[in-house]
Structure formats: structure tokens, C-alpha cells
Amino acid sequence: MASWRPLPTAIAGKRCSSLLLPSIHPPRPNPWVSSRTGRVPTPRQCRFLSEEAVSDRHNSVQVYVSRTTNPYMNLAIENFLLESSFTTSFILFLYTNRPCVVIGRNQNPWAEVDFSVMRDPNALADARRACGADADSDMTPGDEEETHIHGSGTDILLVRRRSGGGTVFHDLGNVNYSVICPTTGFNRNTHAAMVVHALRHGLGISARVNERHDIVVDDVIPPGPGDSDGSPKTETFKVSGSAFKIIKNRALHHGTCLLRSPHLPLLGRLLRSPAAPYIWGNGVSSVPSPVRNLFPGLERTLPNGVDIYTAFEQAVIAQFTALYGQPNIHEVIGDGGTEEKKTPISSLIREIDDIRVNYALLKSSAWIFENTPFFAFKSYRVQESPKNSNDVDMHGALSQGPPSDLRASITLRQGRILSAVFSVWGKPINSQQVRHLIRNGLFRIEDWRHVVGDDAAGEWLNRRLVTGSFTDSRVTRSSNRPGKRVVKYIKEGGGKRTGKTGKKRDRIERGRA
Structure with missing residues (x-):
């Protein structure tokens, strides 16, 4: 943060309105100028909610x-x-x-x-x-x-x-x-x-x-x-x-x-x-x-x-x-x-x-879904809790659970599928759609019927795993201010990550997030 020094009142009065920084700093009636840039703040810059005002030690x-x-x-x-x-x-x-x-x-x-x-x-x-x-x-x-x-x-x-x-x-x-x-x-x-x-x-x-x-x-x-x-x-x-x-x-x-x-x-x-x-x-x-x-x-x-x-x-x-x-x-x-x-x-x-x-980061699908810890989804119950002791549909009625002919096992890390195994009527499914699931985001799958090739099994998975549409998942962070690192997170293209240190890192899991 740049240091600040007071300007003479005559200069300040010509460049900045009277309701600005003097009302934030009652003991200091004059606006301030940045010692780094040497510029007098314009009225638009002299806001109460600004980096200068929030970080000033006098605004306790x-x-x-x-x-x-x-x-x-x-x-x-x-x-x-x-x-x-x-x-x-x-x-x-x-x-x-x-x-x-x-x-x-x-x-x-x-x-x-x-x-x-x-x-x-x-x-x-x-x-x-x-x-x-x-x-x-x-x-x-x-x-x-x-x-x-x-x-x-x-x-x-x-x-x-x-x-x-x-x-x-x-x-x-x-x-x-x-x-x-x-x-x-x-x-x-x-x-x-x-x-x-x-x-x-x-x-x-x-x-x-x-x-x-x-x-x-x-x-x-x-x-x-x-x-x-x-x-x-x-x-x-x-x-x-x-x-x-x-x-x-x-x-x-x-x-x-x-x-x-x-x-x-x-x-x-x-x-x-x-x-x-x-x-x-x-x-x-x-x-x-x-x-x-x-x-x-x-x-x-x-x-x-x-x-x-x-x-x-x-x-x-x-x-x-x-x-x-x-x-x-x-x-x-x-x-x-x-x-x-x-x-x-x-x-x-x-x-x-x-x-x-x-x-931009908080409303991106990358932040919302890809910060999810490791988990596995299986078509048989793996946990019982008071909150979810029953399989409840959206109308409050008890459903029948997964179709008896469906066996599914999916493991995920950061919202991306690591492995997926499906079988219907005892026959493993190894279709091109299943192979394309690997490394794909779970939130991107809109219809599981095309994946498993069975309407009943696909509808059961849709009811539990389809999230719906959300905002764009591409997140880019950049800054040209001195001392601020430049970080870009590009979701497509193999998950390329670049940073000032030159090391690979996940923008969502590390950095300032």
C-alpha cells in the first residue's frame, strides 16, 4: 500500500470536493496525494469504499x-x-x-x-x-x-x-x-x-x-x-x-x-x-x-x-x-x-x-464445483444419517432407490471424474460416452440416459447428479499493479496453469482463494 502525505488546502480545494477524504479523516481536513504516483485523487477516486480508505490505519x-x-x-x-x-x-x-x-x-x-x-x-x-x-x-x-x-x-x-x-x-x-x-x-x-x-x-x-x-x-x-x-x-x-x-x-x-x-x-x-x-x-x-x-x-x-x-x-x-x-x-x-x-x-x-x-471467481462453476473434496458416488447406500435416512423425491414421497439392474461407482476429485464403472443387467457398460466421462466435470453432464443407455437408470442418476446450468467456468486473474502477481486459471486446454513462480498450481485450491 502506498504511503500518503497531506496537500495544502488551496491545492486540494481546486482538485477534490469537500465531502471526500476530509470526512473520513476528521483530524486531517486535507485530501492526500499518493507518494508513489504524485497524483491528486479526483472526486471519483475519493470514495469511502476504496482500497486507500479501507486500509488506512486511522480508519479504525x-x-x-x-x-x-x-x-x-x-x-x-x-x-x-x-x-x-x-x-x-x-x-x-x-x-x-x-x-x-x-x-x-x-x-x-x-x-x-x-x-x-x-x-x-x-x-x-x-x-x-x-x-x-x-x-x-x-x-x-x-x-x-x-x-x-x-x-x-x-x-x-x-x-x-x-x-x-x-x-x-x-x-x-x-x-x-x-x-x-x-x-x-x-x-x-x-x-x-x-x-x-x-x-x-x-x-x-x-x-x-x-x-x-x-x-x-x-x-x-x-x-x-x-x-x-x-x-x-x-x-x-x-x-x-x-x-x-x-x-x-x-x-x-x-x-x-x-x-x-x-x-x-x-x-x-x-x-x-x-x-x-x-x-x-x-x-x-x-x-x-x-x-x-x-x-x-x-x-x-x-x-x-x-x-x-x-x-x-x-x-x-x-x-x-x-x-x-x-x-x-x-x-x-x-x-x-x-x-x-x-x-x-x-x-x-x-x-x-x-x-x-x-x-467473477465466486460466480464461476470452477469455484462452485471444483472446490469439492474427494468423494465417491455408488448406487448402493454407503452412509446413513438422520438428515438423509430416506431416499426422498422432490414431492416428499419415498422412492424405490436405484433400479435393481443398475450398478454404478464413480469417484471424483475437485468435481472431476477420476473413474466411472457402470453395469446394467449385469453387463458392463464401456461405451464411448463412459470413456469421455474421465477428467470431465460432473456438473457438465446434463443427461445420464445417454451415458448408461438405459432410461430408468439414467433418470435415477439424473435425479441425484444433474446440477443444471451455471455461469461460465473460465476464470482469469490479472493485474498490472506493481507487486501483484499475475495468475491465470484456464479450465480448458488440459488445465494449463501459469503463475509468477513458474510452478504449476491450481488457482482455485491455492493462491489467494
Whole structure:
């Protein structure tokens, strides 16, 4: 990072507007000029969300609120804040995503998600009707930035985040919080407790942090006519999950908060993979928990008329401020806010290289699928778990399992097929289609009937392994800035990889990912 020195006020006043860097640095009323380039920042460059502002040690407390619902963009911004911020700063980032399934860094999407539900264009509307909400309610995204991602407002996106943990579902009724802080003194419960205090003081809701660092609420169920002891029972529901990532000197804690999601009836099918009972692998499995909304009635405002989302954001910011002090930067990203405090998404993509590159990476099939740990899929059950103890089709009915004449064994590493053995009616299949499977990405196979040559066996495999179409898998990273390595990952052409060190390496598994 370049060092900076103040310019005289007379010079600064001619080149930069008064609302810019002086408002970020109250003790330093003058804009700064780069000692490396000698250029005075133009008004377009003097933004609050910039590499210079985020990494400045004087901006010790920063608050950002994103108004885009693009999950890939929000995670790209989050990673930029984590990697570019000064080592002793404290950052709060609040955002809401359009409907999407977010898997952990080391998870297997085929073992976590029912892709047939994700592809169903009516799944979201049916879930809203099931919980009594309007099928055409305000839970459909409409950002101008949504044109940058595949699919329409009725689609459920698949996202792989950079942190660990289990699979979660995001929608417009769920608000996400991220806290970035120094690793010194970092505690996994500190910021979950911060949200608990925000719920209590801002929304009047009593909650607590459990042993898994999740936020839960306890509901007291009055005794029913069939209860012999006549005493009330307590049921615990999860309303917020957490995940963590720690790099050198920096720690990230991000979590969800279910305010008023109308899609909870969908989760039982969406996050219950029909392929999971047939998968053996090294991936991290999710731990299912009963969940509920903090506002089960899906009301939009509190009794005092305050918007629920606004009240939650203000309460979390107030608790964050109580912990770390008044923010040097408080900015709205995307739509909303005043001109002085708004950063357009288009300018982030155009001007900040790290955000642009990570945005393209996060929405690529190469990142989503080829980070999958080693696993094997077999046509007989290799695991039993409470989450996937039955083979369930998309309508909730028990299916008959694999056709009795099908025997399949597939091993994969990083989403690519290493070996595939099939037999139907005891006869091995060694067709050209099977031979072409080797080294191919599992997510690229659209119809298994052409591979095995049998309709019944192919349909059974399609139900469990076909993911549907996703974005382009080619990822290219480059930079002409001094000290930044040039890395390119080319999926086709034999998986050629080049880097500054000259060694072969996988851009997705290593490097800055």
C-alpha cells in the first residue's frame, strides 16, 4: 500500500470536493496525494469504499451497509474488506441476499442440495403460498445489478463462500452480518452476543448464544390435553448461524439472522439431497437444526411503526459502536443513502481490482464445483444419517432407490471424474460416452440416459447428479499493479496453469482463494 502525505488546502480545494477524504479523516481536513504516483485523487477516486480508505490505519472503525442483493458481489466485497483492511481496524458489514443456497468452503454440493428443487421455477412461489404469504410479494429481487448474474428472480442460486461451516439458505427476509477484527483477543461468541443484545434492545426479542455459537430462541409450549405431567415444554429454534475465517492478523465472523423469511417451508426439501445416502467423501457435512423466523407473522413493521429491517440494522450498528467506538466510515453501498455516502456497485467492479476478480471467481462453476473434496458416488447406500435416512423425491414421497439392474461407482476429485464403472443387467457398460466421462466435470453432464443407455437408470442418476446450468467456468486473474502477481486459471486446454513462480498450481485450491 502506498504511503500518503497531506496537500495544502488551496491545492486540494481546486482538485477534490469537500465531502471526500476530509470526512473520513476528521483530524486531517486535507485530501492526500499518493507518494508513489504524485497524483491528486479526483472526486471519483475519493470514495469511502476504496482500497486507500479501507486500509488506512486511522480508519479504525468502519461500517458498511450493502443495498445490492447479489450474493456473489456481497461476498466479493466482504473478502475485499477482510484482505485489504488495516490489521487493527474493526469493520461491520451488513447485507441481504436474493434467494440462494450458500455452502461452506469445504462442502460437497451434491451431498447438501437437491438440485431439482433449485431448478424448479415455482419452488419459491409455492413456499410463499404454503406459509400464507403472497406468491408475488416483495421477496423477489429487482436490483439493477442482478443483470450481472445468471437466472431470473424465480431461480435459487448456488454460492460457495470462503469460510467453513455448513449450508444455509438466504433470501430477502434474512439479514447477514459480518464483523472483521484483529485476531488478538478474538472470541467466537463476542459478536454473536452483540447481535443478541441488538435483538433485545432494538427489537424487544429475547435470544441467547448456544454452544455452537449460533443464536437461538426458546419457545415455551403450553401443555396439551395428552400431556400426563401437565407441565409446559420448551422448544429451541435456531434463528442465526455463524461461520468463521481467520487469516494472518485478521478474523472474520459472519452470520445470518432470520427476520421474516417466507420460504422456510422449502428448506426441508431444498437442503435434503437425494444423493447424500449414496455418497462417501471427505467433505464437511451440515448439522440440521429446527429454525424459525423472529417474526413468524411475517409482519414488515414493529408495533411502533418502525421498519423491521431498519430497526435491526440500527440496533446492530449501535451495539457495534458500543463495543468499538464511533465509526470513521459509515457508508451505504448500492441503492439507497445520500449522494455523499453512496458507492455505486458499477464503480466497485470498474475501479477495485480485487472486487472485480473475486466477483467473477465466486460466480464461476470452477469455484462452485471444483472446490469439492474427494468423494465417491455408488448406487448402493454407503452412509446413513438422520438428515438423509430416506431416499426422498422432490414431492416428499419415498422412492424405490436405484433400479435393481443398475450398478454404478464413480469417484471424483475437485468435481472431476477420476473413474466411472457402470453395469446394467449385469453387463458392463464401456461405451464411448463412459470413456469421455474421465477428467470431465460432473456438473457438465446434463443427461445420464445417454451415458448408461438405459432410461430408468439414467433418470435415477439424473435425479441425484444433474446440477443444471451455471455461469461460465473460465476464470482469469490479472493485474498490472506493481507487486501483484499475475495468475491465470484456464479450465480448458488440459488445465494449463501459469503463475509468477513458474510452478504449476491450481488457482482455485491455492493462491489467494
